[in-house]
Amino acid sequence: MTTTRRAALKLLGATSVAATAGLAVQTTGSQPAAAQTGAPSGRVPKGLRPGGELDQLIADMAARDVFSGNVLITHRGQTVLARSYGMADKARSVPNGPDTLFGLASVAKLFTAVSVAQLAQRAKLQYYDTLGMHVDGFPAEIADRVTIHHLLTHTSGLGDFFGDPGYWDVARTWTSVQQVTDGVGQFVRKETLAFPPGAGSQYSNSAYHLLGEIVARVSGQEYHDYVREHIFRTARMRSADFYTLPQLREDRRIAHGYYRPEGSRDRIDNIDEQIFAPGAFATCAQMEQFAHALWEEKLLNPAYTRLTLSPKLPGLPPPGPVPLTVFTGYGPGATLAGDRWSYGHNGGASNGAAAELVFYPDSGYVTVIMSNYEIESIRGIPGLARKLIVEQG
Numbered sequence: 001m002t003t004t005r006r007a008a009l010k011l012l013g014a015t016s017v018a019a020t021a022g023l024a025v026q027t028t029g030s031q032p033a034a035a036q037t038g039a040p041s042g043r044v045p046k047g048l049r050p051g052g053e054l055d056q057l058i059a060d061m062a063a064r065d066v067f068s069g070n071v072l073i074t075h076r077g078q079t080v081l082a083r084s085y086g087m088a089d090k091a092r093s094v095p096n097g098p099d100t101l102f103g104l105a106s107v108a109k110l111f112t113a114v115s116v117a118q119l120a121q122r123a124k125l126q127y128y129d130t131l132g133m134h135v136d137g138f139p140a141e142i143a144d145r146v147t148i149h150h151l152l153t154h155t156s157g158l159g160d161f162f163g164d165p166g167y168w169d170v171a172r173t174w175t176s177v178q179q180v181t182d183g184v185g186q187f188v189r190k191e192t193l194a195f196p197p198g199a200g201s202q203y204s205n206s207a208y209h210l211l212g213e214i215v216a217r218v219s220g221q222e223y224h225d226y227v228r229e230h231i232f233r234t235a236r237m238r239s240a241d242f243y244t245l246p247q248l249r250e251d252r253r254i255a256h257g258y259y260r261p262e263g264s265r266d267r268i269d270n271i272d273e274q275i276f277a278p279g280a281f282a283t284c285a286q287m288e289q290f291a292h293a294l295w296e297e298k299l300l301n302p303a304y305t306r307l308t309l310s311p312k313l314p315g316l317p318p319p320g321p322v323p324l325t326v327f328t329g330y331g332p333g334a335t336l337a338g339d340r341w342s343y344g345h346n347g348g349a350s351n352g353a354a355a356e357l358v359f360y361p362d363s364g365y366v367t368v369i370m371s372n373y374e375i376e377s378i379r380g381i382p383g384l385a386r387k388l389i390v391e392q393g
Contacts, residue, residue, distance in 0.1 A: 044075050047388040054384050058083055067378065068258065069354070069371030070096055072284035073385065076364035077292070082284075088255040088372065091269065101239060101254045101281040102370035106347025107355045108280035109208050110290070111227045113152060113308060113331020114299050115215045118230055121304045124218045127152070127330075134214045137189045148214065150197045151207040152330045153313050157193030158206040164191065171275045177224065177244070180277045181216075184209050201313065201328075224278060235293035240282035245274050254281055255372035257352020267373070270351045284368040291359040291366045295343070309334060309343050320383035322390055337390045346382070348375030356382050365389050 047053035054073075061067035068086025072079070088094045119125050125134065125148065132143030142158075150156035161167060164187045174180050188206045195202070212223040219226050224242045232240050239253065248254050249271060258267040282290075292298075297305050311327030311334040318324070325336040332343040335358075344358035354371040356378065367385045371377045 043392065044080050045388050045392045048073055048080050048385070050081060052081075052388075054381070054388060055081060055083070057384055058085070058381060061377075061381070062086065066373075067371060067381070068096065068373045069102065069255070069369070069377070070098070070100060070284045071370075071381065072288055072366075072368045074288055074366045086372070089252065089269075090256070090258070092252065094252050096255060096372070098285060099239075099253060099283060101243070101251075101283055102355060102372060103255070103257065103349075103353045104280040104282060104287075104347065104355050104370075105349060105353050107287070107345045107357055108347075110294075110331050110345050110357070111231050111280065112208050112211050112215065112223075114231055114294065115219075115223075115226055116148065116152065116211055117300050117304050117308045117330065119215065119218050121301060125214065131210065131214075134217050135210065137185070142193060146193075146197045148211070149312075151204075151211050153201075153328050154204050154207060155198050155201050155313065156204060156207045157195045157197055157200065157202065158188065158204045158210075159191055159194060159202065160205045161187045161191070161209065162205060168275075171277065174276050176276075177222070177242075177278055181213070181223070184277075185213060201315070231290070231299060234299055235286075235290045237282055237286040237289055240280070240286045242278035243281050244278045245276045248274060255370075257349070257372050259351045259374050267352075273351065284370055287357050287368045287370075288366045291344075291357060291368075295359060295361040308332065321387045322383065337386060340390050342386070348378075350374055354378045358382065358386070360389060363389065 045052075049055070058067060058071055062085035069084075071081065071083045073081045082098065084096045084098060084100070086096050088096045088100050116125070120127060127147065127149045129148050130144055131138060131146040131151070132140075136143075146156045146158070161184055167187055170183060174183055188209055191206060194200065215226055216223045221229070228241065231237075243251065243254060248256070257270040259270060260267050294300070294305065295309070299305075300308060308330045309332055311329060313328040315326045315328055315333075317326045322337045327334040329343065332345055335342045340360060341362060342358050342360045344356065346356035348354035352372055352374060354369070354373065354375040354377050356367070356369045359366045367382070367389075369378050369381055
């Protein structure tokens with residue numbers, strides 16, 4: 001997603017998933033629209049349904065202006081709960097709605113990971129390939145030791161180009177996608193390793209930028225064009241795309257980010273702080289489609305779907321109402337809660353973006369949460385949704 005200096009330290013990612021009819025209520029602000037027809041399975045817990053515990057939490061957060069955005073929960077392709085609150089563009093009085101495009105932040109790393117898996121499936125690359133086999137400009141201690149596996153699992157030792165000295169001053173001068181790609185690449189090539197590859201774990205936006213470079217080099221297509229053709233088109237994510245700053249200013253479908261400056265009671269639009277860099281934007285429904293396309297093996301064959309989703313590296317579980325065992329996969333995180341596996345990714349920024357996609361292939365649930373407020377704006381929603389899904393038995 002397009003980002004700013006203020007978001008650099010808290011940014012969870014910027015590398016460069018429509019539900020069918022079900023029992024749902026779509027709201028804008030606090031006024032519900034007409035309910036859709038066709039009830040989902042009776043096994044859906046009441047707490048997930050309209051008027052349930054989760055719905056009440058979201059409504060309360062929106063009423064207190066803590067949350068602004070969309071929430072979509074589906075079960076086996078049927079909508080269980082769909083909610084929209086707040087404004088996509090306050091200056092133009094455009095409300096958030098089901099067709100609003102939200103910045104995906106680090107959730108977009110899923111597109112990079114699936115692109116790599118598609119190329120591996122076609123034998124265009126291998127996960128043990130070293131960085132130097134596909135891109136140049138690195139010293140031997142990086143080029144010959146860092147592998148695609150390391151890049152995907154955040155074990156390369158590389159860091160975060162957003163925090164590199166001088167990055168923001170230079171980034172403000174970029175006016176084309178190629179300038180952004182080349183410019184970010186130059187900063188990443190100046191980084192040193194925080195630890196030997198495979199000897200530690202450090203979340204790395206720089207690593208995923210390099211995976212995008214590898215996708216472009218191996219496929220022969222510009223990275224964003226590859227994702228448009230092989231992921232967005234296949235998953236039928238029609239308006240999902242990589243939008244640049246001029247488009248963010250003009251396109252009424254795109255939610256502006258809002259945040260409170262330190263010491264202020266009011267949120268401001270972050271549009272004047274943005275840089276040109278293209279960011280991934282999609283609707284909740286499109287991300288739900290992406291989730292189904294991934295686990296239903298429409299994007300990858302069965303073997304590479306399992307390879308992408310399977311646990312690779314254990315991690316520390318986040319606090320929440322359900323005890324979790326978490327792992328890094330090849331892009332998606334894999335989480336075990338009780339006897340339920342789920343997969344997904346989250347992301348956001350301190351200046352007005354939060355997103356989370358989680359899907360449960362065994363039970364058929366998908367939860368998509370998107371906000372155009374600070375990343376803290378969704379706190380409590382994902383944990384309660386997971387608790388209700390897992391505890392239904």
